[in-house]
Amino acid sequence: MGLRMPNPLIVSSSGLSANLEGVKQAVEAGAGAVVLKSLFEEDIAAAVERMRTEVSESHPEAESYLRQMGMILEPDEYLSLVESSVRLADVPIIASLNCYSANWWADYARRIEKVGANAIELNIAPLATDSKIGASRLEDELAALVELARGVVKIPIAVKIGQYFSALPHLVLRLHQAGAEGLTLFNRYYRLDIDIEKIEFKPGNPLSTREELAPVLRWIGIVSNLTNLDIAASTGIHGAPDVIKTLLVGGDAVQLCSVLYRRGLGTLAAIRENLEAWMKEHNYSKISDFQGLLSFKKRGAYYQRLQYVKALKELPT
Numbered sequence: 001m002g003l004r005m006p007n008p009l010i011v012s013s014s015g016l017s018a019n020l021e022g023v024k025q026a027v028e029a030g031a032g033a034v035v036l037k038s039l040f041e042e043d044i045a046a047a048v049e050r051m052r053t054e055v056s057e058s059h060p061e062a063e064s065y066l067r068q069m070g071m072i073l074e075p076d077e078y079l080s081l082v083e084s085s086v087r088l089a090d091v092p093i094i095a096s097l098n099c100y101s102a103n104w105w106a107d108y109a110r111r112i113e114k115v116g117a118n119a120i121e122l123n124i125a126p127l128a129t130d131s132k133i134g135a136s137r138l139e140d141e142l143a144a145l146v147e148l149a150r151g152v153v154k155i156p157i158a159v160k161i162g163q164y165f166s167a168l169p170h171l172v173l174r175l176h177q178a179g180a181e182g183l184t185l186f187n188r189y190y191r192l193d194i195d196i197e198k199i200e201f202k203p204g205n206p207l208s209t210r211e212e213l214a215p216v217l218r219w220i221g222i223v224s225n226l227t228n229l230d231i232a233a234s235t236g237i238h239g240a241p242d243v244i245k246t247l248l249v250g251g252d253a254v255q256l257c258s259v260l261y262r263r264g265l266g267t268l269a270a271i272r273e274n275l276e277a278w279m280k281e282h283n284y285s286k287i288s289d290f291q292g293l294l295s296f297k298k299r300g301a302y303y304q305r306l307q308y309v310k311a312l313k314e315l316p317t
C-alpha cells in the first residue's frame with residue numbers, strides 16, 4: 001500500500017480508535033498504524049440511531065456503553081477525527097468506511113481523502129440471507145464497490161471482509177483487479193447469542209480468542225502469493241507468536257483489537273519486543289528473511305489437509 005510503518009502492528013478499527021485520545025494513546029504505545037473506527041453506511045447509522053433512541057428510552061446507561069465502545073459516531077465528527085489524527089500521528093492513519101450500497105459513501109470517501117487520510121479501509125460486509133442471490137452476484141457487488149472507490153480516491157484502498165466466502169482466491173484476484181492495494185482478513189462481526197430462559201437474542205462475546213486465528217492463517221497462506229496486495233491479519237492476534245505465524249504464512253501486518261481491550265495498549269510494546277527477540281534467536285534481521293516461508297506456494301500440500309484422518313491418532317482417547 002506504500003505506507004511506511006515502523007512495525008507491523010496495526011490498531012484495528014474499533015472503539016479504541018473512535019476518538020482522538022484513543023488514537024493518541026495507540027500512537028504513543030507504538031502502533032505501526034491505526035485504523036480508525038468505521039463510519040457506517042447511512043442505513044446502518046439509521047439503525048444505530050433507532051437503537052439509540054430505543055435504548056436511551058429504556059436503558060439510558062446503554063447509550064453511554066455504545067458511545068464508550070465507539071459504536072456511535074457522526075459523519076462530521078468523523079472527518080475531524082481523521083484530520084486531527086493525521087496531524088497528531090507520525091504513523092499511517094487509515095480511515096474506515098463501512099459500505100454496502102453504491103451511493104452514500106462515495107462522496108464521503110473523497111472528503112476523507114481531502115482531510116488527509118493516508119489510506120481507506122473499506123469495511124464491506126455482505127450477509128447472504130436471500131436464497132435467490134448466489135455467491136457470484138455478491139462478489140460482483142463487492143468488486144463493484146471497490147471499483148467505485150478506486151474511481152473517486154487516489155489514496156490506497158484496503159478491503160476488509162469476513163470469513164464467509166466460498167472461493168476466496170477468486171475473490172481476492174477480483175478485488176485486486178478492481179483496484180484495491182490491501183486486504184484485511186478477516187473482520188469478526190457482532191455475534192449472536194440466545195438467552196434460553198428469556199427465549200430472546202443477546203449479544204455474544206465481542207472479543208475474540210487466540211483459537212480463532214487458525215482460519216485466518218489458512219486463508220492468508222493460500223492467497224498471500226496470488227497478487228501483490230498487502231495483507232493484514234485480523235481476528236485472533238493475541239501475542240507475538242500470532243504475529244510470527246501470520247508473517248510465516250505470507251501476511252504483511254497484523255491488526256489487534258480484542259487483546260488491546262483485554263490487556264491494554266501496553267501489550268503492543270511487549271509483542272514488538274517478543275517479535276524482535278524471536279527474530280534475533282532465529283538469526284533474522286528483517287521480516288522479509290522469514291516472511292512467506294510457510295505460504296501455500298511453498299507448502300501447498302499441508303494446506304490441502306482438511307480432514308482429521310491422520311491427526312485423529314494424535315487426539316486423546
Ligand SMILES: Cc1cc2nc3c(=O)[nH]c(=O)nc-3n(C[C@H](O)[C@H](O)[C@H](O)COP(=O)(O)O)c2cc1C
Nearest residue numbers: 012013014015038123187188208235236256257258
Ligand atoms: C467493540 C468493537 C468495535 C469494532 N468496530 C469495528 C468497526 O467499526 N469497523 C471494523 O471494520 N471492525 C470493527 N471491529 C472489529 C475489529 O476491528 C476486529 O476486526 C475484530 O475484533 C477481530 O480482531 P481481534 O481478534 O483482534 O479482536 C470492532 C470490534 C470490536 C470488539
